[in-house]
Amino acid sequence: MDTHRTYTRNDSPQLRPLKVAVIGLGxxxxxxLSIIKPHPDVTLTAVCDASKLVLEVLHKxxxxxxxxxxxxxxxxxxxxxxxxxxxxxxHLDLVSAAxxxxxxxxxxxxxxxxxxxxxxxxxxxxTRQVHHQVGYHYRFxxxxxxxxxxxxxxxxxxxxxxxxxxxxxxxLKTSGSTWRSRRDQGGGCLYDYAAHPIDLLNWYLGEPLxxxxxxxxxxxSAETEDEVYATIRYPEGVSSQLSVNWSDxxxxxxxxxxxxxxxxGTIDVDRQECQVYLRGPDVPDGYHQGWNVRYxxxxxxxxxxxxxGEEYSAQLDYxxxxxxxxxxxxxxEGSGAADFASAAQTDEVIGMLLRDRxxxxxxxxxxxxxxxxxxxRSGRTARPGRLRRVxxxxxxxxxx
Amino acid sequence: MTMDRLLxxxxxxxxxxxxxEQKARAQAMRFxxxxxxxxxxxxxYEAGLRTFMCTTHERIAEICDAARLRPERYPELVFxxxxxxxxxxxxxxxxxxxxxxxxxxVPDEGILSxxxxxxxxxxxxxxEGLITLLVDxxxxxxxxxxxxxxxxxxxVVDLLLGLEFTEAFAVFAxxxxxxxxxxxxxxxxxxxxxxxxxxxxxxxxxVVCANINKIGFRMSGGIDAYLDVLEQHRCRAIxxxxxxxxxxxxxxxxxxxADIPAVESVVFGASSTxxxxxxxxxxxxxxxxxxxxxxxxxxxxSVLDMRHHQLGLASLMGDx
Numbered sequence: 001m002d003t004h005r006t007y008t009r010n011d012s013p014q015l016r017p018l019k020v021a022v023i024g025l026g027x028x029x030x031x032x033l034s035i036i037k038p039h040p041d042v043t044l045t046a047v048c049d050a051s052k053l054v055l056e057v058l059h060k061x062x063x064x065x066x067x068x069x070x071x072x073x074x075x076x077x078x079x080x081x082x083x084x085x086x087x088x089x090x091h092l093d094l095v096s097a098a099x100x101x102x103x104x105x106x107x108x109x110x111x112x113x114x115x116x117x118x119x120x121x122x123x124x125x126x127t128r129q130v131h132h133q134v135g136y137h138y139r140f141x142x143x144x145x146x147x148x149x150x151x152x153x154x155x156x157x158x159x160x161x162x163x164x165x166x167x168x169x170x171x172l173k174t175s176g177s178t179w180r181s182r183r184d185q186g187g188g189c190l191y192d193y194a195a196h197p198i199d200l201l202n203w204y205l206g207e208p209l210x211x212x213x214x215x216x217x218x219x220x221s222a223e224t225e226d227e228v229y230a231t232i233r234y235p236e237g238v239s240s241q242l243s244v245n246w247s248d249x250x251x252x253x254x255x256x257x258x259x260x261x262x263x264x265g266t267i268d269v270d271r272q273e274c275q276v277y278l279r280g281p282d283v284p285d286g287y288h289q290g291w292n293v294r295y296x297x298x299x300x301x302x303x304x305x306x307x308x309g310e311e312y313s314a315q316l317d318y319x320x321x322x323x324x325x326x327x328x329x330x331x332x333e334g335s336g337a338a339d340f341a342s343a344a345q346t347d348e349v350i351g352m353l354l355r356d357r358x359x360x361x362x363x364x365x366x367x368x369x370x371x372x373x374x375x376x377r378s379g380r381t382a383r384p385g386r387l388r389r390v391x392x393x394x395x396x397x398x399x400x
Numbered sequence: 401m402t403m404d405r406l407l408x409x410x411x412x413x414x415x416x417x418x419x420x421e422q423k424a425r426a427q428a429m430r431f432x433x434x435x436x437x438x439x440x441x442x443x444x445y446e447a448g449l450r451t452f453m454c455t456t457h458e459r460i461a462e463i464c465d466a467a468r469l470r471p472e473r474y475p476e477l478v479f480x481x482x483x484x485x486x487x488x489x490x491x492x493x494x495x496x497x498x499x500x501x502x503x504x505x506v507p508d509e510g511i512l513s514x515x516x517x518x519x520x521x522x523x524x525x526x527x528e529g530l531i532t533l534l535v536d537x538x539x540x541x542x543x544x545x546x547x548x549x550x551x552x553x554x555x556v557v558d559l560l561l562g563l564e565f566t567e568a569f570a571v572f573a574x575x576x577x578x579x580x581x582x583x584x585x586x587x588x589x590x591x592x593x594x595x596x597x598x599x600x601x602x603x604x605x606x607v608v609c610a611n612i613n614k615i616g617f618r619m620s621g622g623i624d625a626y627l628d629v630l631e632q633h634r635c636r637a638i639x640x641x642x643x644x645x646x647x648x649x650x651x652x653x654x655x656x657x658a659d660i661p662a663v664e665s666v667v668f669g670a671s672s673t674x675x676x677x678x679x680x681x682x683x684x685x686x687x688x689x690x691x692x693x694x695x696x697x698x699x700x701x702s703v704l705d706m707r708h709h710q711l712g713l714a715s716l717m718g719d720x
Contacts, residue, residue, distance in 0.1 A: 034562025306589035
C-alpha cells in the first residue's frame with residue numbers, strides 16, 4: 001500500500017507541520033530553502049544538490065540532512081512535499097519521481113522543455129491527487145494581481161490588445177559558464193526570461209490560438225537567444241506582443257511590464273504599480289473614471305519570512321497552505337497560482353514560438369532572401385529551407 | 401557608540417524606488433554624474449546630517465574618493481557601509497554559478513581552490529576565512545574613512561536567517577569588531593525573528609536596521625511583533641522605509657516613529673535640497689538634534705562642555 005496516500009487531498013486534512021524537502025540549491029533553490037525552512041507550518045526534511053561544497057556547508061552549519069542523489073533522498077526521507085529548483089532539463093525526471101511517490105510538488109519555472117512532457121506531469125499529478133505549483137512568482141506580485149482582478153471585473157471592457165515586456169541585465173558579456181547559457185539544459189532568454197511574460201499573458205488573456213513573427217536573436221550568447229519578440233493571437237481578434245531582452249544593461253534588475261488595451265480603458269502594470277485609465281460604465285469600487293494608480297506598497301500582504309520580494313515568499317506560503325488544505329491570503333480570490341496545467345500552457349506557447357522561429361514564414365520584399373531563423377553557429381552556411389527566395393541582392397550578399 | 405538621530409541613505413542614487421520604476425529611472429539618469437550625487441550629499445551635510453548609510457555599490461567608491469581627497473568638504477562625516485551590494489553577487493551567481501561567484505569576489509582564492517580542487521572537506525576555519533575575506537574585499541573602498549557601524553545587507557541577512565546559518569552572523573560580528581573597531585549592524589525585513597537569532601548567536605543588543613513604518617509595509621512578523629521587540633529594548637533600532645516609499649506623509653511618519661523610544665535612528669533618502677531640509681526640520685522639531693554633537697566635537701578635537709551636552713542629550717532622548 002502506498003504509505004503517502006494518507007497525505008493527499010481527498011483524505012483527512014494534512015496534519016501540521018508539512019514535511020518538505022528541497023532539490024536543487026542554486027540561486028532559486030537557496031532562496032526557496034531560506035523561505036520554506038522558517039515557515040511556522042513546515043518541517044524541512046532534507047536537501048539535495050550536486051555540489052558537495054554547498055551540501056557540506058549547509059549540513060555543518062544548519063544541521064540539515066543532505067543528499068546528492070534525489071532518488072535516494074525520496075526513498076530514504078519521509079516527506080509530504082518537494083520543492084524542485086534544478087536546471088529545467090532535469091525537471092521531468094525529478095517531478096515524475098516525486099509525483100509517483102505521492103508528494104506535493106512546487107517546481108521552478110519552466111515546468112519542462114517539451115509541452116508534451118508537461119502534459120504528462122499534469123496527468124500524473126491529477127492521478128496521484130497531489131498539489132502542484134510552478135514558480136511563476138509574478139502572479140504573487142500585488143500589482144499584477146490587481147491587474148488580474150480588474151480584468152476579471154471587466155473594468156477595461158473587452159480586451160483588444162496586450163503588450164508584455166521583460167528586460168534585464170543577465171547576459172552582458174560573451175562568456176558564461178552555467179547551465180543558463182546552455183539551450184539543452186533549459187538556458188536562454190526564452191526559458192529563463194520570456195516564460196514570465198508569457199505566463200502573465202496566458203493568465204490575463206487565456207490560451208492563444210497562434211504565434212507569428214517570432215524573432216529570437218543572439219546578442220552576446222554563444223548557444224542561446226538573448227532576445228525574443230513575437231505576435232500572439234487569441235480568439236475574437238485579440239492579440240498581444242511579446243518583447244524580451246536579457247542583455248539590457250540599462251535595467252538594474254529584471255523589469256517586467258504588461259500593458260493592456262480594452263474597449264473601456266487601459267492598464268499599465270509593473271512590479272511597483274498598476275496604472276489604470278478607465279472610461280467605461282463599470283468602474284470597480286475604489287476606482288474612478290480617468291487615471292487611477294495603485295501601488296504595491298499599499299496592496300502587498302505580509303509574508304511569513306521575507307528574503308527578496310513578497311512574491312517569492314507569498315508563492316511558497318500559498319503552496320504550504322494548499323498542501324495543508326486551507327485557503328491562503330496570498331492569492332486574490334478567484335485567480336490562482338500557476339499549477340502544472342497552466343505551466344504546461346506556457347510551455348506550449350514556448351513550443352509554438354520555437355516552431356514559428358524555425359518555420360521561416362514571412363512576407364518578403366520580392367528581391368530579398370528571407371531568413372527568420374537565427375544564423376547557424378558557424379555563420380557561413382544556412383540550413384536548406386531557410387532561404388525561400390534568393391533575389392539579386394541576396395545573391396550578391398551570399399557571394400561575398 | 402552613539403548613533404545620529406537622522407542618517408542619510410543612498411537608495412535614491414542608484415535608481416531604487418519602491419513605488420515607481422519610472423521615478424527610479426529618472427533618478428538613475430540624474431545621478432549618473434557623480435558631481436550631482438556629491439551636490440546632494442553637500443546639501444545633506446549642510447542641513448546638519450553627519451552619517452551616510454550606504455551600500456558597497458562600486459559608485460560609492462567614487463564618493464569615498466571624494467571624501468578622502470577633500471577632507472575639509474565633510475570634516476564630520478561618518479560612513480555606515482552595508483554589504484554586499486546584492487545584485488553584484490546575484491548577477492555573478494547567474495553568470496558563473498555559486499562557487500564561481502565566490503571565487504570572483506574572494507581576492508585570495510587559496511582556500512576555495514584547495515577545497516574544490518583538492519576534494520578535501522571544508523573546515524570551520526575555511527568558512528570563517530571566506531566570510532572575513534569577503535568583508536575585507538567590500539571594506540577596501542572605505543579605507544581611511546570612519547566606519548563606526550558596518551552592516552550586513554538585508555538579502556544576505558534574511559537568507560542566512562532563513563537557512564538558520566546564524567554562525568555566520570557571529571563570525572561577521574567578531575570580524576567587524578576586531579578588524580575595524582566597528583559595531584556590527586544587520587539590515588533585515590524580519591526584525592523579530594532576526595533579533596531572536598542574534599541573541600541565540602550571543603550577539604546582545606545588536607544594531608538592527610529594519611522597515612519600521614505606520615502602515616506595516618515590509619515588516620515580516622507583523623507590526624505588533626516589531627513593537628514588542630522594540631519595547632523590550634532587545635536591539636538598537638534604525639528605522640528605514642519610515643515613509644513607506646511615500647505612502648505616508650513625512651510629518652505623520654516621523655511623529656509616529658518619535659513615539660517609539662527604542663528607535664535610535666531613522667535613515668532616509670532624498671534627492672533634493674528641499675526634501676532634505678524639510679525632513680531635517682521635522683526631525684529637529686521632534687528630537688532637537690539630528691546628529692550627535694559630542695561625537696562630532698571629539699572628531700574635531702574641540703573642547704566641549706560635556707555636562708551641558710549630557711543634559712541636552714538627556715532631554716532630547718526622553719528616558720534614555
